[in-house]
Amino acid sequence: MAFLSSRRRRARLAPELDDQDLGRLLKTLLATTRTGTIATTDLCVAQISRLLDQDAGDWDRRTHRMGVLADFLAESALARSWAAREPYNADALVLYAWAQVARARSQGSPDDVGDATDTCLRAAELAPEDPTPWVALLAVARLQRWEQPQVFGVWNEVLTRDRWNREAYLSMLGYLSPEEGGTRIQVLEFVDALSARMPANAPCAATELTAQVMQYHSVLARGGFEALVARNHWSHAMAAQALDRVAHTWAQPGFLRHARALADLNLLAYALMAADRRREAGPVFEAIGGVVTAWPWQAGGDPLTEFDQAQRRATAGL
Structure with a gap:
């Protein structure tokens, strides 16, 4: 039991994942905003700007950092203040627009995104090579259920600048899902088209x-008998093959190198346990190292509790 308790203490929700610089910034922002000093906004802006200036051409990491910061600042006036002070700073504009989307999403008010569309377009003009204004605009389009030709137009603008942008593909996947107005067929066609040409570690x-x-x-959400036999989903050919393609590569050291690799490993561990492939899940949990993402674990309740219970089962080899 001591071993399990030690595991539980190490597991933690960390939106920054393994980005230590971003993690330190989040802690500093939290501490700085609590001081209530007059210079709080200036201090926070300087810290955010310094981080975003690092590796400016690493679009994958910038997208990760922008998304995490937007969620963190969704209920704060900081992003708005920065954009108002520096209306020609593309980073300030993107962060403000993305934070508006995060706030509207959390409050369940999709129409309450203010001037996010115009803000994204101004940022795109200021930083024509940067995909993040278009990633943020894609989030706006998804939230407001724009027509598909418009959404695909925005998506193509992202891909022109960052061919394998993770956030853009997942946004399109959500937009095309039946839960958001698309169809299962559209999802399958989208995934098939991507899989045919995507590098395995993109x-x-x-x-x-x-x-x-x-x-x-979606099967679990139906409840009743269907939920009771939802595990059968992972015995279907397409689901089993999707797991087979990644189960033995993703956890290998250095195979996944992108900024949100730990989020993908959380997804893999969850899917393997849902499919009752516990032996294969063990090395994935080791690679995760206790850094837990809320999704998909929160589907069953508290994400840390769900993660810990799954890790125990995988470790026990039951």
Whole structure:
């Protein structure tokens, strides 16, 4: 039991994943905003700007950092203040627009995104090579259920700048899902088209497995008998093949190198346990190292509790 308790203490929700610089910034922002000093906004802006200036051409990491910061600042006035102070700073504009989307999504008010569309387009003009203004605009389009030609137009703008942008592919997957107005056929066609040409370790490599977990969750949500036999989903050819393609490669050291690799490993561990492939899940949990993502674990309740219980079962080899 001491071993299990030690495991439980190490497991933690960490939106920054293994990005230590981003993690330190989140802690500093939290501490700084609590001081209530007059210079709080200036201090926070300087810290955020410094981080975003690192590896400016690493679009994958910038997208990760922008998304995490937007969620973190969704209920704060900081992003708005920065954009108002520096209306010609593309980073400030993107963060403000993305934070508006995060707030509207959390409050269940899709129409309450203010001037996010115009803000994204201004940022795109200021930083024409940067995909993040278009990633943020894609989030707006998804939230407001724009027509498909418009959404695909925005998506193509992202891909022109960052061919395998993880956030863009997952946004399109959500937009095309039956839960958001698309169809299962559209999801399958989208995943098939991607899988035919995507490198095995691309940042968007989790798109196919994400689609399978989303379908599994939709079965669970129906309740009743279907929920009781939902595990059968993973015995179907497409779901089993999606797991087979990644189960023995993703956990290998250095195979996944993108910024949200740990999120993909959480997804893989969850899917393997849902499919009762516990022996294969063990090395994946080891690779995760206790860094837990809320999704998909939260589908069953508290994500840390769900993660710990799954890890125990995998470790016990039951």
